[in-house]
């Protein structure tokens with residue numbers, strides 16, 4: 181096979197390997213597979229290109245436009261994924277391992293795009309949380325917002341997930357509206373480059389939004405400033421070196437790290453060897469040891485079991501692992517190899533460290549081991565005194581290696597899991613929700629994710645080792661202290677959260693959402709006869725009023741079956757501190773409100789899809805009158821033909837006192853039928 185020459189993509193130009201290029205050797209047979217880096221890159225020009233071209237182009241798009249771009253990009257890569265699978269075995273990964281990397285990356289990008297469409301506005305300002313009422317009369321308010329940072333995000337990625345590692349960071353960054361410079365790990369950079377090439381060739385991403393560095397980062401980090409971000413995945417040592425760079429500290433550059441993690445899996449004290457949970461636990465441990473040959477940041481490094489089950493688990497897990505077929509990852513084998521000869525040397529050295537504290541349960545003896553510089557057998561160790569152990573809780577052998585350890589009781593199990601010093605994930609297999617609760621209370625503070633399964637949830641469970649775009653990926657302490665993904669929270673890492681204080685009109689203008697107290701607009705027709713595009717933020721109708729009678733309340737009670745005493749029994753209602761006597765049902769008020777504001781003719785309003793944040797502020801008694809103020813609060817495009825209009829509905833009594841408020845959601849057509 182011809183040697184691959186992956187190129188950097190700097191300031192709109194591809195830059196191939198230079199005179200000082202490094203040869204990358206494959207882990208399967210040791211042959212040279214790529215020439216990488218070695219060409220001088222002008223990092224100043226790259227930053228400038230990102231900040232002056234990529235940033236403004238991305239910021240000119242709304243969140244929804246960027247989300248659509250990411251959706252299209254994920255589809256574009258998915259259609260061409262076989263070009264990536266063709267390179268995947270060179271990294272030592274089987275096709276199944278490759279799916280975690282390639283499909284996993286595509287799905288992550290797609291899910292982040294969907295979340296952008298659903299949970300972010302079709303605008304340029306993200307509204308973070310509720311309006312803060314900081315004045316008595318409501319003439320001065322505050323709202324947290326988030327806007328894209330004005331610099332560049334530098335992504336430094338690990339060798340083990342060349343595709344997922346890039347896409348899981350790019351998706352939230354681009355959705356936020358920030359350009360990125362991606363630096364993949366050299367050992368597997370040719371696969372990252374192949375995927376990056378697809379991104380550029382798609383023409384979907386504005387110029388300057390993405391750039392690629394193959395090889396060293398030179399003075400890139402020394403040139404970053406206040407609006408930039410570094411997002412790193414790799415070893416704790418490199419993270420420490422990079423995050424301590426004076427330039428990054430001087431400018432308070434955000435530095436997110438996802439690094440070594442001594443993840444654990446705990447077998448609940450309720451589990452017996454003949455229960456489905458026992459098999460589930462063993463199967464999960466075997467999977468996590470062998471997938472990607474254990475080179476997963478989330479892999480199980482410590483297997484924590486009740487003292488009495490140490491031997492049964494050791495036997496069952498060894499038996500299962502012994503069935504692992506190991507070989508050329510392009511063939512029909514369960515496990516391929518480590519990413520490089522150096523990685524194998526690193527894993528072997530770390531196993532030697534672990535063996536100071538743990539005995540060998542399973543090693544390469546008994547396996548048919550292929551020749552090749554990256555092959556390493558599934559290795560199971562057991563540490564009989566994990567309280568005394570140090571290395572077993574701190575040395576990460578980044579390969580198919582795991583250490584069994586016994587616990588006395590649940591607090592001890594949790595304490596051992598926490599000895600990892602901060603981990604990405606710990607799993608617990610138990611059928612007892614109280615065991616789960618106790619473990620969560622003891623261990624959540626030390627983990628980014630807790631994964632709890634039993635026989636009932638296992639069929640749909642997503643996997644101990646699978647970071648999901650919806651959920652936090654990161655962990656405290658040793659795991660790096662950073663967070664990635666986690667839905668829209670992951671997007672906010674590339675944005676500035678700012679509290680904006682001002683009057684209602686100011687906040688309406690800034691957020692694009694009508695705030696109570698802001699100017700109201702009178703439209704030329706009833707709002708239910710206005711299309712999505714015609715409706716303006718702040719457009720308001722105030723309805724006629726109607727009297728709520730005792731007959732109405734009794735009719736509603738009989739009609740719906742809701743004969744709660746507060747509506748039907750004067751004496752009992754009076755005894756309730758909330759009510760002056762019999763009062764109208766809250767749902768009756770809502771129904772009357774709809775009757776007051778609805779315009780009944782066919783028109784652009786297609787459907788009522790829900791209501792949010794309903795609150796009742798004051799009881800309504802028989803004889804009170806009711807009227808409604810209905811205001812267009814927020815508009816969000818949803819499909820090619822209609823969008824969602826959120827209305828503020830406020831109900832008042834005859835004394836202009838507010839009795840109820842909610843946000844009504846409707847789907848409204850863009851055009852008249």
Ligand code: NDP
Nearest residue numbers: 337338339364365366397413414415418439440441477578
């Ligand atoms: P490194 O920390 O050496 O490398 C990670 C990334 O940082 C790579 O892209 C690397 O580039 C880059 N890098 C290294 N030094 C610098 C520098 N001075 N300036 C800028 N970028 C730099 O980790 P490895 O990938 O070599 O893996 C080593 C160990 O890290 C593993 O054995 C494992 O223990 C742990 N690891 C943990 C992961 C996790 O998610 N928990 C993931 C991967 C690794 P280059 O490749 O060009 O050197």
